[in-house]
Amino acid sequence: MRSPVLNRSGPRRLALVVLTALAAVIAGLVVARPASAQENPYERGPDPTVQSVAAQRGTFATASVNVGAGHGFKSGVIYYPTDTGQGTFGAIAVVPGYTATWAAEGAWMGHWLASFGFVVIGIDTNSTTDWDDARGAQLLAALDYLTGQSPVRDRVDPNRLGVMGHSMGGGGAINAAMNRPSLQAAIPFAPASFSQNMSNVHVPTMIMGARDDGTVTHSALTTLYNSKPATTEAAYVSLTGGGHGFSTWGNTEVTRRVIPWLKIWIDNDTRYTRFMCPALADTTGVASYSHTCGFEPGGTGEPTEGGQILGAASNRCIDVPGTTNGTQAQLWDCSAQRSGQTWIRTTAGELRVNGKCLDAEGAGTVDGTRAIVWDCHGGANQRWNVNADGTITNAQSGKCLDADSRGTANGTRIILWTCNGGTNQRWALR
Structure with a gap:
């Protein structure tokens, strides 16, 4: 009986098969990355999770610089990512409410927003009693300074800008969106919008309010939201509590909605759409949610x-x-x-x-x-x-x-x- 002949090529062939299969798996993983990672030049930061959008800090290291008077608003602070290897960033101007200062009301959000990949300018108004239209004009002046004269202007994409504000400053954000339709996003917190409604606003706008707010009521915000044009992308998030000042401290119920909204519309980052559409992915602290989903950013206009x-x-x-x-x-x-x-x-x-x-x-x-x-x-x-x-x-x-x-x-x-x-x-x- 002949002894079996050992096929020495067998182990080598098996190893080749395993390596080929492994390479195919790796290639499949690469191909399976979201298309936006390959196609969207504005995408910043890692893939988001429910936990990451609610965090008090993103992945970017940040710094800040003070701004003096003489630019159309009283003063301000700019917060920005220190990373210079990913190109320019979108930017947001933020204004506080009636009689309030940036340091007392808004400063908590400066480094937080910047750590998610945005340049932020928070401002004090020429007078703490400025009305909503004056605050809107000062928000736009702040964006013009940020993109045209500021020491970080080379970090900012002037075509990807947004505005936010609280109370009278929220009315200012609506005013700014109405007067500059090239803005990519607006977020008015409990907006006191006495000089206008949203009938001429075409900028994607998310209103946030608190159902127990006795100053700017849920009924008033519902009426304001319903005044928008049918073609305007919009949302209204009503929180279960927090009162009129819900946005003036490090409130994670704010952060987990603000970050997706800014990422979707300023960064065209569709990785974040799932947190808002077809419903909120995280309903923590939310009494009601109205929207115009599906929130498909317009892209780069190629x-x-x-x-x-x-x-x-x-x-x-x-x-x-x-x-x-x-x-x-x-x-x-x-x-x-x-x-x-x-x-x-x-x-x-x-x-x-x-x-x-x-x-x-x-x-x-x-x-x-x-x-x-x-x-x-x-x-x-x-x-x-x-x-x-x-x-x-x-x-x-x-x-x-x-x-x-x-x-x-x-x-x-x-x-x-x-x-x-x-x-x-x-x-x-x-």
Whole structure:
């Protein structure tokens, strides 16, 4: 009987199989990382958990610098991540409430927010009795200083900014969002919004209040929340307790909602959407929650396609004969030599030409609103749906791009009008 022959290649082959399988597992783990980690240039920090968003400290080391008077507000403190290896950070301006100071009311949140990857400027107002509109103007002045003159301006992305405030300062945050629709997020705490409601706010806004607040009541905040446009991304978190001053101390019931909101809208970080949609992942201390989920940030506005926009009735192109804000869009003979006919459609729903965005003038929603160009700011009046039936509708109003009075001649104005199926409302991107 012959002795069995030892196959010396067997162990080697087995090792090769094991190594190959292990490599496949590792490759699968790499591929399985969330797409946002590869595609979102604004993502900062590790993958979040319910515990991490409720923490009093994030993962970034922080520092601070004082700001003196002379910049449109009384004084302030800037808090910032010391990390310089991950690019720029989004930023938030924060203002305290009526008669309050930053040191007494808001300073607790400065290093906390910065440790999660934001630059923060907390301010004192020119007068502690400044009204909500004055506080809104000072929040915007603080952001302008932060991005244009401050010693940390090179750490800040000027296109990713937000505002927060408490009480009269919360009303200030609403005022700032109303007056600067390019902001990416607003968080008013128990807002005393006496000079305005939210009917002209298009910035993603999360109201927070306490059900036992006798100063700014749950009923008042519900009315305020319901005044927002239907197209505005928003949420209203009503806490079970804490009174009017719930946000003026290191309250984790605040932190676990604020961090996801800022990350979603300022950093376009969809890793945090699950904490807010389709419901709160952590309902600790929450009496009620209203929202407009699903909270899909607009992205970076990267171009997807470009070309001319041809009118079905006129066989002429939508043309912008200038580059200044307010220039009227019109019909004109199609020509590859006219730069005002080269439109770029972006992932954010914009239609861009010569570096400007097609804009429903004054955020108008009525028939006859002019279609103009304006500096891009991310507002709903600058977002457009290109539909399968050839219409182009405004995201804010739902109205159609229309060649005025069914005109077909050069110079015919482009306006918004109720969609009616006319050929003067049908367009082809080519």
